Amino acid sequence: MKAPTLPAQQLVETGTTTTKPRKSRLGRRTTRSALLFLVPFMIMFLSMKMAPIFYAIYQSFFKTERSGLGVGSAKSLFAGFENYFTALQNSDFIASFGRVFLIGIIQVPLMLTIALFLALLLDSAFSPFKRGFRLIYFLPYAFPGVIAAIMWSFLYQPNIGPFSGWLSAIGLDVNFLANNTVFFSIGNMMTWGFTGFNMLVIYSALQAVPEELTEAASLDGAGWWATAWHIKIPAVRPAVILTAVFSIIGTVQLYNDPAILAKVAPGISSTFTPIMAAQQQTAANNYNLGAAQSVILALVALVLSFGFLKFTQRKGADS
Amino acid sequence: MPWRQQRTPFSARAFSLIVMATFALYSLVPLWWLVVTATKSSQDLFTTNPMWFADFNLGQNIADVFNQQNGIFAVWTGNTIIYCVGGAAIATLLAAMAGYALGKYEFPGRKVVSNIILAAVLLPAILFALPLYLMFSEIQMVNTYWSVLLPSLVSPFGVFLASTYAGQAIPTELLEAARLDGASEARIFWRIGFPIMTPALVTVFLYQFVAIWSNYLLPVLMLNNDTLQPLSVGLVNWRERLNEGIPYSVTITGSLLAVVPLLLAFSILQRYWRSDLTAGGVK
Numbered sequence A: 001m002k003a004p005t006l007p008a009q010q011l012v013e014t015g016t017t018t019t020k021p022r023k024s025r026l027g028r029r030t031t032r033s034a035l036l037f038l039v040p041f042m043i044m045f046l047s048m049k050m051a052p053i054f055y056a057i058y059q060s061f062f063k064t065e066r067s068g069l070g071v072g073s074a075k076s077l078f079a080g081f082e083n084y085f086t087a088l089q090n091s092d093f094i095a096s097f098g099r100v101f102l103i104g105i106i107q108v109p110l111m112l113t114i115a116l117f118l119a120l121l122l123d124s125a126f127s128p129f130k131r132g133f134r135l136i137y138f139l140p141y142a143f144p145g146v147i148a149a150i151m152w153s154f155l156y157q158p159n160i161g162p163f164s165g166w167l168s169a170i171g172l173d174v175n176f177l178a179n180n181t182v183f184f185s186i187g188n189m190m191t192w193g194f195t196g197f198n199m200l201v202i203y204s205a206l207q208a209v210p211e212e213l214t215e216a217a218s219l220d221g222a223g224w225w226a227t228a229w230h231i232k233i234p235a236v237r238p239a240v241i242l243t244a245v246f247s248i249i250g251t252v253q254l255y256n257d258p259a260i261l262a263k264v265a266p267g268i269s270s271t272f273t274p275i276m277a278a279q280q281q282t283a284a285n286n287y288n289l290g291a292a293q294s295v296i297l298a299l300v301a302l303v304l305s306f307g308f309l310k311f312t313q314r315k316g317a318d319s
Numbered sequence B: 001m002p003w004r005q006q007r008t009p010f011s012a013r014a015f016s017l018i019v020m021a022t023f024a025l026y027s028l029v030p031l032w033w034l035v036v037t038a039t040k041s042s043q044d045l046f047t048t049n050p051m052w053f054a055d056f057n058l059g060q061n062i063a064d065v066f067n068q069q070n071g072i073f074a075v076w077t078g079n080t081i082i083y084c085v086g087g088a089a090i091a092t093l094l095a096a097m098a099g100y101a102l103g104k105y106e107f108p109g110r111k112v113v114s115n116i117i118l119a120a121v122l123l124p125a126i127l128f129a130l131p132l133y134l135m136f137s138e139i140q141m142v143n144t145y146w147s148v149l150l151p152s153l154v155s156p157f158g159v160f161l162a163s164t165y166a167g168q169a170i171p172t173e174l175l176e177a178a179r180l181d182g183a184s185e186a187r188i189f190w191r192i193g194f195p196i197m198t199p200a201l202v203t204v205f206l207y208q209f210v211a212i213w214s215n216y217l218l219p220v221l222m223l224n225n226d227t228l229q230p231l232s233v234g235l236v237n238w239r240e241r242l243n244e245g246i247p248y249s250v251t252i253t254g255s256l257l258a259v260v261p262l263l264l265a266f267s268i269l270q271r272y273w274r275s276d277l278t279a280g281g282v283k
Helices: A005-018 A020-060 A082-089 A091-123 A130-142 A145-155 A163-169 A181-207 A211-219 A224-235 A237-252 A256-261 A274-283 A287-318 B002-007 B010-038 B058-104 B110-121 B126-138 B145-152 B156-169 B172-180 B185-214 B217-222 B231-244 B248-269 B272-279
Strands: A062-066 A074-078
Touching (some): A020 A287, A020 B156, A082 A091, A091 A181, A091 A237, A091 A274, A091 B010, A130 A181, A145 A181, A145 B010, A145 B185, A181 A224, A181 B010, A211 A224, A274 A287, A274 B217, B126 B217, B145 B217, B156 B185, B172 B185
16 A cells, blocks of 8 residues: 555645534544444354353342252242352352462462563573574463363373373372372463463563663673563563463463363362362253352452452552 | 673573573473374383383374274364364454454444453453353254354454554554545455554464363363364363273374374464564553
8 A cells, every 4th residue: 555645644634624524424434434343243242252141140140940859840030149149158169269279379470480580581692592492482382271181181190101100210109190289280280381371471571671771780780680680570560460360360260171180080079170160060950050150250250350450550550 | 792692601501501491391291292102002102111102103093093983083173173263263353353443443432342342351261151051052052063163253352452453553644545545444444454463363363263272161061962072072082981992092192183283383373472462461
């Protein structure tokens, strides 16, 4: 498109100053076009995102009662908050939040520390083979989560995976699928899958840090670590916050890894994570309770991610 | 900057290399194991070194994968392409149009729409799987292609990214000039907006592709029928059905076959992730 910009601007200017109606006609035309561009997405958005949420909320306020011995026709009755009380008193459901919290509180900070550290190393002038390392760190993210979970479920098995053998060679007998170690096994799967992605986000932010800043620090005699701590890390704070929000949301929605490991690890119950718990209720035809659990889970996810965003923004404003 | 090279002590470079190589090993060991193991016969799987090759049996294993259950692996592959490639392509187109509208037009209600979409970004697709299942089972749509494909066409993150990118990268003067030349709004979008947005749209496509691939809960809930399932659900079923005669080697080789094309594609396209992801980041 080699449109002459100058005459065009003149035309626009004359249009705005002399003939007002033309401008409003253009305004109407662009508004209508904007809405036409939006319509296909909005139809899908409303029917595939908003409608299911409202349907789940609606379902969560009803209960199904069957007459006779549970074989008669089902009647839907308004139940108020009954399903929510039932969900919040369900110890399995509450415990599932506890497990996810326990995994997240250790795994997320650990993963982000590694990601930040690797990004700083990749950004530094002295590190070798940067391109190769960057590509390698990205590979696990390109690896679909479900297939990764299948792969790890084999890797943890002592008869075909290598890790049990290596550990027993140094005198450690570790069963990756035992009731307690399975928490670490799941945390490891999450770390393996997402550290590279988070590192890449932080790394791209690091590249946007002005060269003069870091050079000035070097000339003032600041070492690599001092430069990183005082200049680079504060500069990439927004990127680190972004990865933290992504990771928190990722932990709340934990499903694939434990659901697939559950087949080989007897310690993983069918209500191990909140999504698994809600799925179990749905599978047992407790649609209304499953809906209430889904709504609670979505609310928790929203509150956590919004809360974390607000918290970090306020902290940023204070300092 | 030669002075920096001289100033950096050898120990710093060695330290950096060791740390980065250690993490590279951590990333690669599972992949190496998968490649090595996919080449082994069912017997060698349990008796040989898990990290090194035994008798090379990859061809036989691949044949086994495609012969298992009357060749259902090929059907699953086709389904995955429909769900992931088809879904991500249409989702990208919808996101491009919506993002362009939000990024380049002033109209009443623009802020409201943007904020609703932004809020939806914070709720991941998997959280919608159960509500969608409840809704689709009410309208008898479960166990169809549509039950998995339709929800995959919506990418709020894609719209968010596309609108940010469109707002920054498409010069408004260019659009106005085209308008004065008499081009229709649709033509302006296709000939000017869409080409300029292409780098961001590649990111949107990749992102949505990964999102559909990894939303395993949605197809698990929606599809009972073997022949409608994507590779992910099918392979997990094989993993579970060891006692019904699905050998480990078939599942492991099938997993490798399911990811190799993806890994290659991502290795080629990974540069698109660099700048564009943070362009839409939290500011």
